[in-house]
Amino acid sequence: MPRPWPTTEPTAAHRAAYADAKVASFWLDDLPPRDPHPPLAGTTDADLVIVGGGFTGLWAALHAKRDAPERDVVVLEADVVGGGASGRNGGFMVASLTHGLWNGLARFEDEMRTLERLAFENFEGIQRDLEAYNIDAEFELTGELGVMLEPHEAEGAEEEAALLRDYGHDVVVLDRDAMRAEVASPTYLGGVWDRNGGGLVHPAKLADGLRAAAVRAGVRIFEHEPATALSADRGAVTISTPGGAVRAARVLLATSAYPSLLSRLSHYVVPVYDYVLMTEPLSAAQKAAIGWNGRQGIGDGGNQFHYYRLTADDRILWGGYDAVYRRGGPVGAQYDDHDPTFAALSQHFFTTFPQLEGLGFTHRWGGAIDTCSRFSVFFGTAHGGRVAYATGYTGLGVAATRFGAQVGLDLLDGHETEATRLKYVRSRPVPFPPEPLRSGVIALTQRELARADRREGARGPWLRTLDRLGLGFDS
Template sequence: MDGSTGTAPLWWDGRSPSPATTSEADLPLRADVVVVGGGFTGLWTAYYLLRADPSLEVLVLESEHVGFGASGRNGGWVSALWPVGADTVAARHGREATLSLLAALRDTVDEVGRVDADEQLGGGFVKGGTVALARTEAQAARARAAAEHGAAWGDGTTWLGPQEARERLHSPGVLGATFNPHCARVQPRDLVDGLGAAVRRLGARVAEGVRVARAGDGVVVLADGRRLSARAVVLATEGWTPHLPGHERALVPVYSLMVATEPLPAATWERIGLAQREVFTDHGHLVIYGQRTVDDRIAFGGRGAPYHLGSGIRPEFDHEEAVFASLRRTLTDLLPVLRGVRFTHAWGGPLGIPRDWNPTVLWDPVTRTGRAGGYVGDGVAATNLAGRTLADLVLGRTSALTALPWVGHRSPSWEPEPLRWLGVNAGLQAARLADAEETRTGRASRIAPMLSRLTGGH
C-alpha cells in the first residue's frame, strides 16, 4: 500500500530541510583552492588536497547545504560500475588503459570504506556486492553475456543460476542473476555529512548557502557580485553544471526518483534475503536500483522521470507521482512479500549525463581550473576517484590516477533545445518500450541496439 509519504529523502530524516547560510563577512577574499560544490566530488577533492598538504587554504562553496544534490539523495551504491562499456573505452584508449581504469574503480570501493572507518564518517558502509536479477529470457541472455564479458575483463562478475540467485534475493520466477562483489551499501547523507565534518577538521572552510554566478581562471564571482581570488578553482557541480555560464550544454540533468518502505521485521527479511546487505537491480533497460538500509527498510529507485526543457531544475521536479507509483509496483512485483507494506518516503533529484555517457576529469594548467562529473548515476565511488585525481592535478603531481583514460576526456556538447528535450525523453520512453516488448515476446527488444548507441555502448 502507498500510505502517506514524506517529501524529503529518507536519508535526510532528522535533519533540518532549510539550507545553511554563511555571512559574507565569514568568507575570505582569497584561498589557495576554491571548490564550487559541496557534494562528494568537491568534498573528496578538498579532503585529499589537505591530506597531501595541510598548509593549503581550501574554501568549499555550496549554494544550499552539504549533500543537497545527488550526493545526499542517491541510492547508496558505492560501486565499481562505469556507465560506458569496457569495450568502448578500449576502442578509444586501448586494453591496458581500460584495465587500469577498472582496477582503479575496484580499489576505490575499498578506499571509500577505508576512509569511512578511519575518519569515523558513519556512512554505514557494508561491502555486500551487487545482485542483478534476470527476470525474462532476454534479460537472462544479457546476464550471461555480462558474466562472459566480465570474465574477459576480470571485473569479478559471475553468473548465478535460479537457485543461487534466490539465495541472495528471494524473488519468485527469476531465471538467474549476475553477482559482482565490488559494491558496498552506504547511507549517502550520513557519508557526505561525515566527509564534510572531516574536511572541516582538516582545516577547510566549508561555506553553505553561498551562490556562485561564475567561476574559473582564478576568480569566483558570487551571485551578489563579490569576487574571490584563488590559485586554483575546482567545479564540482554535477547536475547543476548547465546553469554555469559556458557549460550550458556540457551535461543534462536527468531526474532519478526513489521510494522507501517502513522498517521491515526480521521475519520479513528472512523471506527477502539480502543477508550480506547486497544492493540489487535487474537486467532490464530502464534502470532500477535498491538496497537494504541501515535501519532495515528497502530504498528503491529508478529512472523514468522526464527531462525538463532547458536543463530545468526545480524543487517540484523531485516529485512525479506516476513514477513513484510505478516504482512501488515494480518493487512489489519483484518482491511480492512487500504487498501491504507501507511506503513512507518518496523523493528525487537530478544527476548529470554527458552526451557520450562518459564521465570526465578535466584540468587546465593555464587557467588552473578543474572539473569532474557526468557520472550518469554511478558517482558515489567515482567521485572519490575524481577527488583523488583532481588533488594530484591541482598539486602538479603526475600519478597513475592522472594517467587514467577519463582524465582529459571531452564529451561532445548536447544538442540545442528543443532537440535535446526530444532526444532525452525519447530515450527514456524507448527504454520503457524495450522492457515491455521483452516481457511480451520473451526475445531481445528490437529497440535495444538503438538504446546501446545512445548510452555509450554500455
C-alpha cells in the first residue's frame, strides 16, 4: 500500500499557502531585540574557550562556571548565539541520547540500559536547570507521539510499545479510532504515545536563556566572531579570529554542522539541510477541528518522515521529509529557502489536515543538521587532550546537547566518569567516503530509503549492506 502522500505535483494553492511567508526561523524572529555581544578586539587569555554559541557550547559554558566559578570561560560565535541549528530546529525535547531506542540497540546494545538511564537523568537535569537559572523556554512535558500511516506500521505498534516499556517508558498504544480522537487526521491508522522523556521547548528562548545565565555567571561571549584557525604549543591552544585571538589552556569545539577547526571531523560529519514551515495561529474553530488537546510532539513513520507540533500560541510547525545534501557540503544563508521542499511540505500538510484548508504559513526556513553515520553525538580529543569536541547529533540533539557538553568538559578536565568509560563515548562512527563518491553514495541511499517506504519498509540489498557496515544516513 503506498504512503498517503500524493504522487501529483503540488498545486498552485499549496504554493500560495507559503508564498508570502518570511524566510526566517520563527523562533529567532520571535525573540525580543537585544544588543549583540561585541566582537573580539585583540588578544585575550582564558582558561577555557568554546567555539560555537549553540546549545552544546552554552551548556558547556554554564556548567564549566558552575563546577569552577573561578574559571575564565570565553565563547566565540560566528553569528549570533543560537543562530544555527539551535535556533532553527523543531523544539522537540526528547530524552534519548542515541537517536531513539532502536538505533541505540543496533549500535550499543550492551550499554543501552545505562544509556537510557543517563538519558532520563539528563532530561530531569534540564528541567532542574531551567528552574535554577530562571529560563522561560516554554517547556511542555507532553511526551512524544509516533503516528502510523501504513498497515504494517500499525501491526508493529504493540511490539514497539513492549520494547519501550522494557526500558522504562510509559507507553500507550492507540488504534485508528483512538488516534484520530486524539488528533484528527484521515491519514492515521494508529499511534504509540511515549508519555515520559519527551516534551516541547521554544529553542531560541532556550538558547537565549542559557546565554543570559552564562553571562550572569561571568562567561565572556563574543558574537560575529568566527574562529578561523587553531594552533597549539606547549603553553596553550590559540584560536585565531578576524578580530584577534584567544589563548586558552583548554578548547571545546561545538560547531555542529559548520566546518570544524579539526579537519579530521569532515570525514565523520556531513551537513544535511532540513526545512520547516510555520502556520499562522489557529482559530478556535480550527483548533477544535483537529483536537490535539494533549499537545504532543508528533512524528510519522517511514524513512522520509515529518515532524510537527503546536507552539504556545497554537501555530503548527511542520517540517522534515526531505533531507537535502549538496555536493561538497556547503552551509550558508543562501540555502535557507528551497521551494521544491516547501511545496512538498505544504502539500503533505493539507493531506494530513484537509480540514485546515485555507490556513497560511507565516515563516519558512531551512538549516543544516550535523549528520553522522551512527545518528548520534560522538566525542574525541586532540592536541594531547587539550582540545575536545562533541558533534554529529543528527537532528535529535536538543536534550542530548546538555549531556554532550558535560562529557566534553569531563574529557578536557581528565575526569573519568560512568559516561566517559562507555563505548558510546570512546568510539567514533564509520566515516563517510570522500567526494565525489560521498554525493553518489548519499543520493543512492536516499533513493533506496524512499523505495523502502514504497515497499512497506522492506530494505533492499544496498540498505542491508549499509546496516551491516554500521553506515547510515538520516536527518
